[in-house]
Amino acid sequence: MILYGRDMSPFARRVAIWCALQDRTIERRQIQVAGPEWEEVKAVNPLGRVPALVLDDGEVLVETWAITDYLEETAPEDRRLIPASGAARRSMLQDIAYATSTGEKIVALVYDKLRRPVEFHYPAWIERLEGQIIAGLRAMEGRVPIEGWMSGTDAPGGGDIATVVSADMARLVFPGIDAGPLPHLDRLIADAQAIPCFAQTRPKM
Numbered sequence: 001m002i003l004y005g006r007d008m009s010p011f012a013r014r015v016a017i018w019c020a021l022q023d024r025t026i027e028r029r030q031i032q033v034a035g036p037e038w039e040e041v042k043a044v045n046p047l048g049r050v051p052a053l054v055l056d057d058g059e060v061l062v063e064t065w066a067i068t069d070y071l072e073e074t075a076p077e078d079r080r081l082i083p084a085s086g087a088a089r090r091s092m093l094q095d096i097a098y099a100t101s102t103g104e105k106i107v108a109l110v111y112d113k114l115r116r117p118v119e120f121h122y123p124a125w126i127e128r129l130e131g132q133i134i135a136g137l138r139a140m141e142g143r144v145p146i147e148g149w150m151s152g153t154d155a156p157g158g159g160d161i162a163t164v165v166s167a168d169m170a171r172l173v174f175p176g177i178d179a180g181p182l183p184h185l186d187r188l189i190a191d192a193q194a195i196p197c198f199a200q201t202r203p204k205m
C-alpha cells in the first residue's frame with residue numbers, strides 16, 4: 001500500500017502510525033498539497049487532499065475515517081485499534097472525534113494565519129480558530145488518564161494516536177497558543193515518543 005501525505009499532516013501521520021501499530025508495511029509518498037507536488041496528489045485524489053491510501057490492487061481510499069475503517073476491518077482481531085462494540089467503542093470514537101475536530105481547526109489556522117498573505121488576514125476568524133483549538137486541547141486533556149493509554153489497555157489505541165498527533169501538531173506549529181497546563185496530554189505525548197512509529201513520524205520543525 002502507498003500512503004500519500006506528509007507527517008506534517010496530522011491526518012496522514014495518524015494513518016502512518018495506525019499502519020505501523022498493526023504491523024503493516026507501507027510505502028510513503030511524503031508530498032505537499034501545494035506547488036508541483038500537488039499535481040501528483042490530484043492524480044490519486046481528484047480533490048488534491050491527503051491522506052490517500054492506494055491499496056495493493058490500485059483501489060484508492062480517501063478521508064482518514066474511511067481509511068482507518070478499512071484498516072480495522074482487514075486487520076487480525078488482535079491488531080485492531082478500536083474496540084468492537086459498546087461503551088468502550090463509543091468512548092474511543094469520541095476520543096478520536098475531539099482530537100480530529102481540534103486537528104481540523106489547527107490545519108485551518110495553518111492556512112488562514114501562516115499561508116494567507118497578512119493583508120488578507122481576517123483577525124476575528126483567526127481568534128475564533130485559536131479559541132476552538134484551546135477548547136479542543138482542554139477537552140482532550142480531560143479525556144487522557146493520569147497514567148497509561150486512553151485505550152485502557154497496555155498499548156496505544158486509535159484514540160491515543162489521534163490525540164497525540166493533534167496535540168503534537170498544535171505544540172509544534174503554534175507554540176504561542178496557550179491552553180494553560182495540559183499535564184496529561186504532555187505525559188501521553190512523552191509516553192508515545194518512546195514508541196518508534198510515533199517518534200519517527202514526529203514532524204521536524
Ligand SMILES: N[C@@H](CCC(=O)N[C@@H](CS)C(=O)NCC(=O)O)C(=O)O
Pocket residue numbers: 008009010011033047048049050051062063064065107
Ligand atoms: N477530513 C480530511 C481532512 C484532511 C486534510 O485536511 N488534509 C489536508 C492536509 S493536513 C489537505 O489535504 N489540505 C489540502 C486541501 O484541503 O486543499 C481527512 O480526515 O482526511
